[in-house]
Ligand SMILES: Nc1nc2c(ncn2[C@@H]2O[C@H](COP(=O)(O)OP(=O)(O)OP(=O)(O)O)[C@@H](O)[C@H]2O)c(=O)[nH]1
């Protein structure tokens with residue numbers, strides 16, 4: 001990442017902005033690398049860049065896609081994205097993987113699994129934003145989404161592996177959240193999935209092909225029975241539970257039809273823009289929190305101070321409250 005970026009130092013900000021506005025993928029890549037950078041100078045430039053990127057493309061659509069490893073996310077996105085570029089749309093795919101030791105593997109996997117899309121001139125694929133804090137990742141991903149939109153991408157797909165916490169990040173940055181599931185994996189019985197199902201605007205049971213069709217239909221029934229037991233969808237949207245086969249490209253068009261219906265409906269009710277506005281404000285507050293944290297932990301000598309307090313707390317010589325107050329009054 002750094003080596004791509006080093007060339008950035010020769011690039012002036014106005015050129016970068018113009019390149020992004022022209023929809024040039026190389027500039028878009030550089031822009032994203034810039035906003036992901038932790039260097040102070042890059043952060044200063046990023047602030048200037050992002051200030052030029054406000055609300056340029058409100059007609060875009062941001063779709064989150066999640067599901068357990070191996071469910072077929074990459075295969076689905078390849079088929080779905082290629083269908084969209086075939087309709088004349090420009091499609092960006094960003095992936096988010098906060099729990100990231102596996103991101104290198106995923107990137108390699110994505111290159112082969114998104115065989116068509118990765119060669120498509122109207123697609124842009126950008127692997128994993130990672131980082132230590134969820135707030136940091138949300139922020140980077142949001143900025144990457146905005147940059148893609150300004151660069152003229154109509155549909156931005158944010159993909160993540162469904163392992164628990166990642167979905168919450170994605171949910172905060174997208175308009176529509178699609179959950180891929182498998183039949184017969186016991187998913188439908190796991191309590192842990194419930195939270196994710198509550199976030200979903202769409203449930204697609206993938207791999208409904210070959211010998212698996214009957215099980216997929218059974219899973220569909222099971223999920224349909226579960227849905228009414230969940231809290232109502234925030235957008236007052238009846239969450240579709242459908243079958244698809246990413247490999248056989250079955251159910252992909254149908255999914256897009258539903259997504260379009262959702263957009264139409266929520267634009268009419270006002271939820272679409274309301275949700276974006278809420279997400280923006282949430283982002284604002286998250287960023288305040290991470291700034292405060294960053295400022296605190298980068299204070300000189302703070303590490304030593306914290307270690308001392310830890311020792312005192314462990315030895316039960318000081319209350320947590322007093323230790324914290326001490327750090328802030330130091
Ligand atoms: N039969 C069948 N196999 C599929 C389908 N979609 C994906 N697969 C296969 O399932 C395996 C995993 O697919 P991926 O698209 O890599 O899954 P993923 O969810 O991106 O996996 P991770 O990136 O590891 O989380 C591959 O061998 C695919 O060929 C499908 O619709 N039907």
Ligand SMILES: [Mg+2]
Nearest residue numbers: 073074109110
């Ligand atoms: Mg994948």
